[in-house]
Amino acid sequence: NFANLWVAAAVAILLLSAVTFAPHWFADSLREGGNPSSNPAGVVGPWQMMFYQEALSFLSLASPFWFLTGLVIVKLLILLLPYYDRNPERNLLLRPLSLVIGSGLLVLILYFTFLGMAGAHYGARAVLAIRPAPALEIRGSQVYLEKNCAFCHQVFGKEGRREGPDMAVVLQRGRSAEWVQRFIMNARLYQPGTTMPKYDLPLEDLEALRVYLMSLDPTKRKFGIVDRSVLLEYGSFGVWGDEKK
Known part of the structure; x- marks a missing residue:
């Protein structure tokens, strides 16, 4: 029922928040944590993951805290989409809220993917x-x-x-x-x-x-x-x- 959905959403949010923030809060003092936002070795990953590395690098420069906070907000927008977009239409074009959020994420993924592909030539x-x-x-x-x-x-x-x-x-x-x-x-x-x-x-x-x-x-x-x-x-x-x- 509706109450169970809210409980499931709350549990999912807590788990995602823990996965996002735990590596920052509980770092091993004897080792330097792996940081996907930094790539001094120039290792180029597969094209389908370039957007992830480029997004982490680009968005975490100004403030890692606000970047992590923004990441949690994006996750919330996706997880809670069924709750605040109750339009019964099945046609995506008739659901403007879902269309805007989905299109925005797609544009960001494409942008950072092309940015990463261009970056594969750094150091040439x-x-x-x-x-x-x-x-x-x-x-x-x-x-x-x-x-x-x-x-x-x-x-x-x-x-x-x-x-x-x-x-x-x-x-x-x-x-x-x-x-x-x-x-x-x-x-x-x-x-x-x-x-x-x-x-x-x-x-x-x-x-x-x-x-x-x-x-x-x-x-x-x-x-x-x-x-x-x-x-x-x-x-x-x-x-x-x-x-x-």
Whole structure:
């Protein structure tokens, strides 16, 4: 009967809320919890799950709490749909409320799926000074590609994902060389809760990556797009595409 339906809905809501919030409340202090909203390794999932990863990454950037709250609200809208949409019509076109909610979810799924498919090419190219580019900068750009930094960052608004800040801000904010290296090693010392992982790099690679990041000054040099395979294999430019003045 109607009362039993409300009890079943309440139990389902409690279970979904527990599944949503429990991993955040009861984290193992000895391990770093798996976070599907962060993908520093650049692992590309199957196309049918791309919307899930992209939605988590995109929507959880501003506030994880409000994202989780919004997720629970969406679940409630779906679970309680039979209660607040009592239109007896079987034709979906004659049920505007259900049509709007269903269409909205479908549009979001398609949008984040296409966004994820576009993101499968992150890290295929890198931004590098055309000339001159010292060997240390070239090595730093190689480390940048090897560690898949483009899956979270862009350079001059290009060749990467907009999850983290644009790498050009490193120089613009006047960071010291020591600060940049420490941040790369453990960003959570400066920004608790950040999704950026720790990087245990050899000192030479750490310094090279720091030099590369601090060389991104478009006011002094021209920058171009470098193919990943060419840069990693030959350590040379192979620049093609548009230049950044």
